[in-house]
Amino acid sequence: MSxxxxxxxxxxxxxxxxxxRPSFKSRALHSPTFMSGAILTTTIVALALLAPVIGRxxxxxxxxxxxxxxPSGAHWLGTDELGRDVWSRxxxxxxxxxxxxxxxxxxxxxxxxxxxxxxxxFGGRIDSVVMRIVDVVLAFPxxxxxxxLVFVVxxxxxxxxxxxxxxxWVIYARTTRSGTMVARSLDWxxxxxGGGLSRMRVLWRHILxxxxxxxxxxxxxxxxxxxxxxxxxxxxxxxxQPPAPDWGSMISDGQSFIQTNQWLAAIPGLAVVxxxxxxxxxGDGLADVMRPE
Amino acid sequence: MAAGxxxxxxxxxxARRYLxxxxxxxxxxxxxxxxxxxxxxxxxxxxxxxxxxxxPARTLLGLHAxxxxxxxxxxxxxxxxxxxxxxxxxxxxxxxxxxxxxxxxQAPVASVIAPGLPLTGSLVLVATFFAIVxxxxxxxxxxxxQDRASDHAVRLFSLxxxxxxxxxxxxxxxxxxxxxxHWFPVGGYGTTFWEHLHSLxxxxxxxxxxxxxxxxxxxxxxxxxxxxADYVATxxxxxxxxxxxxxxxxxxxALIPTVxxxxxxxxxxxxxxxxxxxxxxxxxxxSAMLTAIDNRDFPVVQGVTLVYALGVIVVILITDxxxxxxxxxxxxx
Numbered sequence: 001m002s003x004x005x006x007x008x009x010x011x012x013x014x015x016x017x018x019x020x021r022p023s024f025k026s027r028a029l030h031s032p033t034f035m036s037g038a039i040l041t042t043t044i045v046a047l048a049l050l051a052p053v054i055g056r057x058x059x060x061x062x063x064x065x066x067x068x069x070x071p072s073g074a075h076w077l078g079t080d081e082l083g084r085d086v087w088s089r090x091x092x093x094x095x096x097x098x099x100x101x102x103x104x105x106x107x108x109x110x111x112x113x114x115x116x117x118x119x120x121x122f123g124g125r126i127d128s129v130v131m132r133i134v135d136v137v138l139a140f141p142x143x144x145x146x147x148x149l150v151f152v153v154x155x156x157x158x159x160x161x162x163x164x165x166x167x168x169w170v171i172y173a174r175t176t177r178s179g180t181m182v183a184r185s186l187d188w189x190x191x192x193x194g195g196g197l198s199r200m201r202v203l204w205r206h207i208l209x210x211x212x213x214x215x216x217x218x219x220x221x222x223x224x225x226x227x228x229x230x231x232x233x234x235x236x237x238x239x240x241q242p243p244a245p246d247w248g249s250m251i252s253d254g255q256s257f258i259q260t261n262q263w264l265a266a267i268p269g270l271a272v273v274x275x276x277x278x279x280x281x282x283g284d285g286l287a288d289v290m291r292p293e
Numbered sequence: 294m295a296a297g298x299x300x301x302x303x304x305x306x307x308a309r310r311y312l313x314x315x316x317x318x319x320x321x322x323x324x325x326x327x328x329x330x331x332x333x334x335x336x337x338x339x340x341x342x343x344x345x346x347x348x349p350a351r352t353l354l355g356l357h358a359x360x361x362x363x364x365x366x367x368x369x370x371x372x373x374x375x376x377x378x379x380x381x382x383x384x385x386x387x388x389x390x391x392x393x394x395x396x397x398x399q400a401p402v403a404s405v406i407a408p409g410l411p412l413t414g415s416l417v418l419v420a421t422f423f424a425i426v427x428x429x430x431x432x433x434x435x436x437x438x439q440d441r442a443s444d445h446a447v448r449l450f451s452l453x454x455x456x457x458x459x460x461x462x463x464x465x466x467x468x469x470x471x472x473x474x475h476w477f478p479v480g481g482y483g484t485t486f487w488e489h490l491h492s493l494x495x496x497x498x499x500x501x502x503x504x505x506x507x508x509x510x511x512x513x514x515x516x517x518x519x520x521x522a523d524y525v526a527t528x529x530x531x532x533x534x535x536x537x538x539x540x541x542x543x544x545x546x547a548l549i550p551t552v553x554x555x556x557x558x559x560x561x562x563x564x565x566x567x568x569x570x571x572x573x574x575x576x577x578x579x580s581a582m583l584t585a586i587d588n589r590d591f592p593v594v595q596g597v598t599l600v601y602a603l604g605v606i607v608v609i610l611i612t613d614x615x616x617x618x619x620x621x622x623x624x625x626x
Contacts, residue, residue, distance in 0.1 A: 136333030139609075141564030144582070144601045148594055151586045152344045224456050231458050232568050236583060251461055258468055269461035276456010 027289045034285025040278030044271075048098050051091035059092035060084065060243045068261055080253060080264055090271055093245035098275070100157055100240070101227040104164040105219055111165075112172025113208075113215050119173065120180025120211075121203055127177075134170040142167075146229055147238065155238045160230060168222065172215050179211035213290045220283030224276045231272055247272050319617055327606055334602040338595050339383050342370065345591075353396065353589050369394065370591075392599070393592035397585070402596035406581045410600075412482060413577035415489065416566050417608075419497030421555065424562065427501060428508040429551065435509070436516035437539070447513070451506035459565050463499040463572040470495060480574030496566075496573045503565040504558040508551070515550040519543050549620045556612030560605045 021027075028034050047054070057075075062082045069079045077086035119127040137145070149163035183189060184207065192206045193199075233239030234248025242249060247268040254264030345352050350367040371379045386393065392402035435447040471479040478492050519525060520543060528538045567579030578597055585593035 132329060132333060135330050136337060138560065139330050139334050139606050140337070140598070140602045141560045141567075141605055143561075143564030143567050144598055145564075147567060147582065147586070148341060148598045149344070151594055152341050152591075154346065221455070228456065228458055232460060235458070235460050236568060236571065238586070248458070251458070251464070255464055258464060259472065262468065265461070265464055269458060269465075272458050272461070273453060273456050277452045280452050280455045 024289065028285070031285050031288050033281055034289055037278055037281025037283070037285045040274065041282050044094065044275050044278055045098060047091055048094040051088070051095050055085075055088035055091045057085035057088040059089045059245045068257065068264075071263075077267060078261075078263065080250075081257060086250075086264065086267065089245040089250060090247075090268060093247045093250060093268065094271060094275070096240055096244060097227050097230055097247055097272075100160060100230050101223045104161055104226045104230075105168065105222045107161075107165045108168035108222070109172055109215065109219055112169035113176045113212065115169070116173035116176025117180050117203060117208060117211065120177040121184055121199075121207065123181075130173065131177075134174055137167055137170045140167075143229070143232065147233070147236070150233060150238050155233075156241050160233065160239065164226060164229075168226070171218065171222070175214050175218060176211050179214055180207055183207045183210050213287075217283050217287045217290065220279045220286065224279045227272065227275060316617070320614060323610065323613055323617075327610055330606055331603065334599065334606070335384060335387060336380075338599045338602070339380055341595055341598065342591065343376075348372075349591070353591050355589075366396065369396075387599075392596035395585075395590050395593050397588040397590040397593070402592050405585075405593050406578060406597055406600060409577040409579075409581045412489075412575055413566060413570070413579065414604075416493055416496055416500065416570070416575065416577060417559075417563055419490075419493045420500035420562055420566065421559070423498050423501035424505055424508060424555070425551075427505050428512060432509045432512035432516055433539075435513045436520060439517065447509060451509050454502055454506035457502065459499050459503045460568045460572045462502055463496065463569055466495045466499060467572070482575055492573075492575075496569050496575060499569050499572070500562055500565050504562045507558055508554055511554050512547065512551055516543065516547045519546045522546075545619075549616055552612050552616050552619065556609045556616075559608050559612070563601060563605060563608075 022030070028038075051059075062084055063079065064082065066075075066079055067081050069075055071078045075085050075087065077090065080086055080089070115130055119130050145167055146163045149166060150159040153159045153162045189202060189206055192202050197206075230239050231246070231248035231251070234246040235252045237249070237252070239248055240246035250268040251265045254261070254266075254268070257264050342349055348363070348367075350363045350370060350372060351358070354363055354366060367373060371382055374382070383393075390403070392406075394400070395402050395405050398405055431447050431450070435444045438444050467479055471477045477495050481492060483489055483492050525538060525542055528542045529535070533542075566577070567582060569575075570577045570579035571583055578600065582594060582597040585591075585597065
């Protein structure tokens with residue numbers, strides 16, 4: 001009797017393909033937020049990287065015979081008060097600002113995530129000391145602290161890196177700490193610890209992969225924040241120093257001609273806004289795509 | 294209250310009645326909790342001088358200053374003393390209300406920065422008002438129309454705001470509303486109360502835009518949570534009008550995260566006013582700070598930084614107390 005030995009129905013059912021989660025790539029391709037952010041950001045980064053090719057002029061070459069010219073075939077976005085090509089300056093400025101924005105978040109990201117993981121996992125005295133430091137840093141208005149630090153350690157790019165290195169890690173530390181505290185109490189972490197794995201291994205292989213998502217998503221917003229700060233410092237004359245082009249100092253220079261040549265101040269600002277939209281969309285998209293089911 | 298404390302019997306009754314109340318205990322505990330933060334802030338502003346590379350006195354005065362002037366400044370800043378003596382002197386002076394002496398004006402730092410305080414305070418108030426007035430309706434609109442056109446429009450608005458340099462937005466506002474339309478002054482603060490208020494509207498809007506996108510995003514999520522809560526479904530099922538549900542049940546519970554959020558983001562808003570004061574030519578704390586930087590007047594920069602941080606601590610304390618007032622769960626915990 002063959003019917004008697006056939007296994008129960010549930011066991012023979014083939015694995016249901018429909019319920020399996022689509023791959024990361026497929027989820028990314030199907031997220032309109034992620035895709036629009038990725039396209040916008042890639043375009044802006046590509047334009048910045050290609051500055052020497054498509055810029056056509058040196059960003060610092062002056063042409064004092066043709067200052068404040070309107071858009072033309074020779075100068076697509078016209079020239080500024082020293083006859084410098086605005087299109088070239090815009091591209092090179094983007095190159096500098098994006099580069100500083102990305103480099104400035106590297107140390108805060110690495111340091112903040114590490115210290116947040118240690119604090120969240122071990123707790124105790126280190127945790128309370130670090131969290132008090134975080135409270136103190138957050139008590140300062142962001143811009144006030146950055147401006148004061150840049151003034152103290154010296155204006156320019158290295159001042160920006162030091163100022164962000166000293167302050168920006170606190171956000172990463174705080175979010176990673178709370179993520180780690182949640183992960184620590186989960187069953188599979190207890191199982192890994194009970195199985196005799198070393199603490200380093202538990203932290204590195206079982207906790208960090210689950211907590212890092214939030215930090216990675218925040219990196220995108222953080223780059224926007226840093227670029228805004230760099231541009232603001234540039235506007236105040238404390239950021240990237242002339243003659244190197246920077247969106248902030250371009251706006252500041254253009255402000256003097258706001259009555260007659262509005263585009264001089266308007267265009268670099270638009271570039272900042274577009275960059276912000278691109279990176280924010282990318283961050284939102286990443287959050288959607290990387291969210292655990 | 295003072296009269297009540299004078300007679301011992303009534304004083305005891307007062308203490309029994311109020312000091313044992315969980316609400317007051319929360320207030321006292323919350324104030325005690327901010328003391329270590331204040332101390333930390335003092336340590337950080339003290340250490341600012343230490344971060345100046347090389348000899349701070351030489352760096353501040355420049356390469357061409359005579360050696361005698363550098364030595365004098367070093368004495369004034371107390372750089373010859375051991376560091377713990379310097380810190381004690383700094384702390385002792387602060388405790389007596391002395392913020393140091395301006396190198397540039399040779400006057401007490403407090404007298405240099407005090408005139409700017411009312412302006413910056415008013416600017417922060419106006420900006421907070423704008424932040425709330427813009428955030429609450431837009432977040433409510435987005436939450437009640439989830440995934441529909443108005444939700445997407447609000448989202449686009451937040452996205453644009455997230456990457457917008459506030460000083461650039463300020464320049465645009467000046468061109469549109471002050472230069473072209475003459476509705477507002479291009480800069481300055483006026484002399485009467487109404488002139489003050491009038492000249493703070495554009496800067497206030499500008500400072501608010503810096504935090505509005507973050508507020509809208511969080512509040513929208515908070516409202517969606519509340520809208521999905523069981524007690525809202527119950528209220529609807531009881532047959533209450535939808536406006537009553539929105540304003541009585543949803544709004545009150547969504548108000549708590551709004552105030553908390555405001556407390557968290559107010560530090561960012563206050564920091565943003567520094568550059569906005571420069572754009573609108575307002576002589577507040579921020580302008581005092583930037584002028585001091587131009588003059589390489591370190592004690593003033595240090596004093597302003599400290600005052601800003603203390604201001605933030607007070608504002609966060611107030612928002613925490615307000616949240617506790619709105620939400621009994623916090624003060625009874």
